[in-house]
Amino acid sequence: MATKVKSKKVTDDTIISMYMDYVLENEVVPKSVYKFCNDKGIDEAVFYENFGSIAGVQKSIWTKFFLHTKNLLTSNKEYDSFSNKDKLLTFYYSFFELLTLNRSYVLFTLENDKSLLKKMEQLKGLRKHFKAFASELIVEGNAEKSLKITKHNPRLFSEGAWLQLLFILKFWMDDDSAGFEKTDIAIEKSVNTVFDVFENTPLDNIIDFGKFLFKEKMA
Known part of the structure; x- marks a missing residue:
């Protein structure tokens, strides 16, 4: 039996780290809390x-991925001056960089x-936090618009952003390019x-994106 870890040293982060190690070492999810605790002492x-x-534990890991990414962004003094598009881009790049470190x-x-x-x-916790983040972005964008007709629904935008995140997550999981450049x-x-x-600009980028997806799908 493993030596018991002193309780004062055990935090939620400690357990998360132990859990991630457990599933990667054993290639199986623990069948019970007892089994996990007994193996990890x-x-x-x-x-x-x-x-x-x-x-x-599983849900908390994804929530921690989000919170770590968000804290990283807000610690950047220049972040508040970013456009909403750049804030979302920066979030995605940082989030998937973190996932890459934990890809296995x-x-x-x-x-x-x-x-x-x-x-x-x-992904429930991640969904809740990410949708709140996306809603903040659209509320900020709406504040800059003088006409009500040009404003967007934060609820619909956040749901669309969540679906976008799921799409990119699946794309990243299947990506075998060097450095995940795709x-x-x-x-x-x-x-x-x-x-x-959202800004009602020409559809060039939409067509370009569609071509990119088609090419990757057929490759």
């Missing part, structure tokens, strides 16, 4: 002080779960497309 009571279940875990946890509902359950292109083109639609 922590008391079940300590686990339950931080999480209610294994599923709770992300691929395992999403590819291992064949059920779409279970995948979405893991994902970077997909991010830029998809964000440009969204903002072109």
Whole structure:
């Protein structure tokens, strides 16, 4: 049996790190909290002080990915001066850079779960935080518009942005290009497309994006 870890040293981050190590080392999700705690040498009571279940750990990991990315952005003194498009672009680039550092875990946890509902359950916390972030961007954009008719619905925009994030996530998972450069292109083109639609500018970028997706799909 593993040596018990002193409870005062065990935090939610400690458990998350242990969990990610566990699934990558064993290539399986722990069958129970007892099994996980026994293998990692922590008391079940300590686990339950931080999480209610294994599923709770899984959801928290994605929430932490978001919060770490958001904190990284807001720590940049120039971030507030960015346009909304640049804020979204910067978020995506930073978020997927973080996912790349944890790619083995992300691929395992999403590819291992064949059920779409279970995948979405893991991403619940991420969805909530990301939609709030996207809503903030559209509210900021609306504040700059004088005509009500040109303003956009934050609820609809945030849902569209969430679907966009899921699309890019799937693209990144399938991307085998060096340095995931194709994902970077997909991010830029998809964000440009969204903002072109909202600003009612010509559809050149939409057509360009469509051609890019077709080429990648058929390659």
